[in-house]
Amino acid sequence: MLIIGENIHVIARVVNDAIKAQDAKIIQDLARQQAEAGADYIDLNLGFCRKDPMVMGWAVNVVQDVVDIPLSIDTMNPIAMEEGLKACKKRPLLNSASGKSDSKQEMLPLAKKYDCDVVISVINDRGMPAEGDSKLDSIMDTVAYANDLGIPNERIWADPIVLPASTAGEGQKNALATYEFVEMLPEALPGINSVVGLSNISNGVPNDLRHLLNRVYLAILVRKGLSASIHDALDEEMTKICKGQALNIADLIYRTFDGEDIDLSSLSPEEINYVKTAKVLSGEVLYSDAWLES
Amino acid sequence: MEYKAPVEAYTGAVREEIIGTGDKPLKLGGENILSLHLFDEGSLPNPPTFALEILDMEPKDWPEHLIEPFKDVISDPVKWAKKCEGFGVDAVNIFLLSTDPADKDSPADEAAALVKKVADAISIPVLVYGCGDDKKDAEVLPKVAEVCDGMNLLIGPVLKENYEVVGKAILDHGHKAWAESPLDINLLKELNVKLCHFLPPERIVIDPESAALGYGFEYSFSLMERVKQLAVITKDSMTQMPIIASLGKEIWKTKQAKESKKQGLLFEAMTALGLLMAGANILVLRHPESIDLVKETIGGELWQK
Numbered sequence: 001m002l003i004i005g006e007n008i009h010v011i012a013r014v015v016n017d018a019i020k021a022q023d024a025k026i027i028q029d030l031a032r033q034q035a036e037a038g039a040d041y042i043d044l045n046l047g048f049c050r051k052d053p054m055v056m057g058w059a060v061n062v063v064q065d066v067v068d069i070p071l072s073i074d075t076m077n078p079i080a081m082e083e084g085l086k087a088c089k090k091r092p093l094l095n096s097a098s099g100k101s102d103s104k105q106e107m108l109p110l111a112k113k114y115d116c117d118v119v120i121s122v123i124n125d126r127g128m129p130a131e132g133d134s135k136l137d138s139i140m141d142t143v144a145y146a147n148d149l150g151i152p153n154e155r156i157w158a159d160p161i162v163l164p165a166s167t168a169g170e171g172q173k174n175a176l177a178t179y180e181f182v183e184m185l186p187e188a189l190p191g192i193n194s195v196v197g198l199s200n201i202s203n204g205v206p207n208d209l210r211h212l213l214n215r216v217y218l219a220i221l222v223r224k225g226l227s228a229s230i231h232d233a234l235d236e237e238m239t240k241i242c243k244g245q246a247l248n249i250a251d252l253i254y255r256t257f258d259g260e261d262i263d264l265s266s267l268s269p270e271e272i273n274y275v276k277t278a279k280v281l282s283g284e285v286l287y288s289d290a291w292l293e294s
Numbered sequence: 295m296e297y298k299a300p301v302e303a304y305t306g307a308v309r310e311e312i313i314g315t316g317d318k319p320l321k322l323g324g325e326n327i328l329s330l331h332l333f334d335e336g337s338l339p340n341p342p343t344f345a346l347e348i349l350d351m352e353p354k355d356w357p358e359h360l361i362e363p364f365k366d367v368i369s370d371p372v373k374w375a376k377k378c379e380g381f382g383v384d385a386v387n388i389f390l391l392s393t394d395p396a397d398k399d400s401p402a403d404e405a406a407a408l409v410k411k412v413a414d415a416i417s418i419p420v421l422v423y424g425c426g427d428d429k430k431d432a433e434v435l436p437k438v439a440e441v442c443d444g445m446n447l448l449i450g451p452v453l454k455e456n457y458e459v460v461g462k463a464i465l466d467h468g469h470k471a472w473a474e475s476p477l478d479i480n481l482l483k484e485l486n487v488k489l490c491h492f493l494p495p496e497r498i499v500i501d502p503e504s505a506a507l508g509y510g511f512e513y514s515f516s517l518m519e520r521v522k523q524l525a526v527i528t529k530d531s532m533t534q535m536p537i538i539a540s541l542g543k544e545i546w547k548t549k550q551a552k553e554s555k556k557q558g559l560l561f562e563a564m565t566a567l568g569l570l571m572a573g574a575n576i577l578v579l580r581h582p583e584s585i586d587l588v589k590e591t592i593g594g595e596l597w598q599k
C-alpha cells in the first residue's frame with residue numbers, strides 16, 4: 001500500500017508562510033523527513049494558488065532537488081496544476097479530478113497530456129454520492145469518460161471521499177460506504193487503484209485524539225484492500241499499519257470490527273482505546289468527542 | 295395472496311423516569327418501540343405528556359392572543375401555575391427569565407424561593423428552566439436545587455459549559471437534569487457521557503432543541519427520530535433517555551404566530567404533533583388551546599397499548 005505524505009499542506013501556517021516567502025528550506029525539510037519516514041509520494045497542496053499559479057512549478061523543483069520519489073500535485077487551479085505537472089521528472093499524480101463538468105473539461109485532459117496518474121473522486125455535478133454503490137456508479141461514469149479521452153484504468157486512482165466522523169452521524173455512515181467502495185472497486189473497475197484523503201476522518205476532533213481515528217480507519221481500509229492513502233507520513237504507527245507491521249493492533253481492530261465481544265480487562269489502556277475507536281468506525285457506537293470515556 | 299403487515303420487535307428501551315413527588319408524578323419514557331409504532335411488538339407504558347410554560351415575570355413580547363388565557367394571573371407566577379393546572383396539563387414549566395443579566399438580573403435566592411412557592415402551590419410536577427446564560431444559570435440553578443431539596447424537579451438547561459456545577463447540585467438534592475445541546479447528535483451524546491461520569495443516566499432528560507415549523511423544524515425532527523432509533527434499535531445507552539421538546543418558546547417568537555391566534559395555535563399544534571411523532575416524551579407549549587388541538591388530533595384511543 002502506498003503512502004502519500006500530506007505534510008506539505010497550505011493549511012499549516014508554517015507551510016503557508018514558506019510558500020509566500022518562497023523559502024525553499026522549510027519545504028525541502030518537510031519533503032526529506034517524509035521520504036525518510038517511508039512515504040511513496042509527496043503531496044504538494046498549495047491551495048488554489050490564485051495569486052501566483054507559477055509557485056507550483058517552483059515547489060516541484062525545490063522538492064525534486066532533495067528527494068527522488070514522485071510527487072502528487074494537489075490544487076484545484078488547472079493553471080497551477082499544469083505548472084506542477086510540467087516540472088515533474090518522475091510520473092506525478094494529478095490530485096485531483098472529479099466527475100464535475102469543469103473538472104472533466106480542465107483537469108482530465110491534463111492527465112492525458114502529461115501521461116500522469118490521476119486521482120478521480122466520486123463527486124459529480126449532483127454532489128457527493130452517499131452510499132457505497134452510488135459512489136461506484138459515479139466513478140464508473142467518470143472513468144468511462146476518462147477512458148474515452150485515452151486515459152487507461154491503470155492510470156486512475158479512485159477516491160470515495162472521506163467525511164469527518166464527527167459530522168452528526170453522516171460521517172460515520174460515509175465511513176461505512178467507503179469500506180464498501182474500496183472492497184467492490186477491483187471487481188467493478190479492474191485495474192483501478194483506490195485512494196483516500198484519510199485525515200479528513202478526524203477533522204473537527206480534539207487534536208490529541210485525531211491519531212486514533214486516523215490509525216484505526218487506515219487499518220480497516222487496508223484490510224478492505226485500499227491501494228493508497230494521503231495522510232501524515234510522519235506518524236510511525238500509520239506507516240507500520242500500511243506496511244503490515246502493526247499486527248497486534250490490526251488484529252484487535254479487525255476482531256472488534258467483526259463484532260467480537262472483546263474482554264477489555266485483559267487489555268492495556270492503549271489497546272482499549274483502539275477497541276473503542278474501532279467500535280465507532282464500524283458504526284456500532286455513535287461518535288461523540290467523549291468516545292473514549294464511556 | 296393475503297397481505298400480512300410486517301411487525302418489528304426491538305431489543306432496546308427508553309429509560310423510565312419519574313419527575314415530582316406528589317400524587318400526580320410525571321412518568322416519562324419506558325417504551326421499547328419507536329414513536330407511534332403501536333403496531334409493532336412492544337409497549338408504550340407512558341404516552342407523551344404536556345406541560346405549559348409560565349414565566350417568573352410579566353411577558354414582554356407575547357401577543358395579546360397568547361396572554362388572553364392567563365390575562366388575570368399573568369403578573370403572579372403562583373396563580374399562573376395554578377391556572378395551568380386547571381387546564382389539565384401534566385406539568386408546569388417555569389422559565390426564570392428575570393434572572394438574565396441582560397434583563398432584570400434578579401438574584402438566585404429570589405428565583406429559588408419563587409420556584410419553591412410555585413412547586414408548593416400545585417399538585418403537578420414543576421420543570422425549571424433558567425435564563426439560558428450559562429454563567430448565571432450556574433449560580434441560579436444550584437440554588438433552586440438546594441432550596442427545593444428532595445422535590446425531584448426537572449432542572450435545566452444543563453449545558454456543556456456548566457454541566458459540572460449544575461449537574462452536581464441536581465445530584466446532591468434529588469432532582470433530574472434537563473440536558474440541552476445545540477441540535478447535534480454527537481454533542482448530545484458527549485454531554486450525556488460527561489454527565490454520566492457522576493450522575494446516573496436515569497436522572498437525565500434530553501433536550502436536542504426544538505425548532506419551529508419553517509424555522510429548522512426538520513433538523514429537530516430528524517435528530518429526535520435518530521435519538522429514538524439509537525435508543526430502541528441500536529441500544530446506545532447514552533441516548534436511552536426520555537426527550538423533552540420545549541417548543542412554545544420557539545413558536546411564539548415567529549412573526550406568523552404573533553400575527554393571529556389561529557396561525558399561532560396551528561403553528562404550535564403542528565410543530566408539537568411533528569415532534570411527538572419524532573419521539574418527544576414531554577412537550578412544553580405556551581397556549582392551552584394548542585394542547586387541546588394536538589390531543590384532539592391524535593385521539594386518546596391511539597395510546598391504548
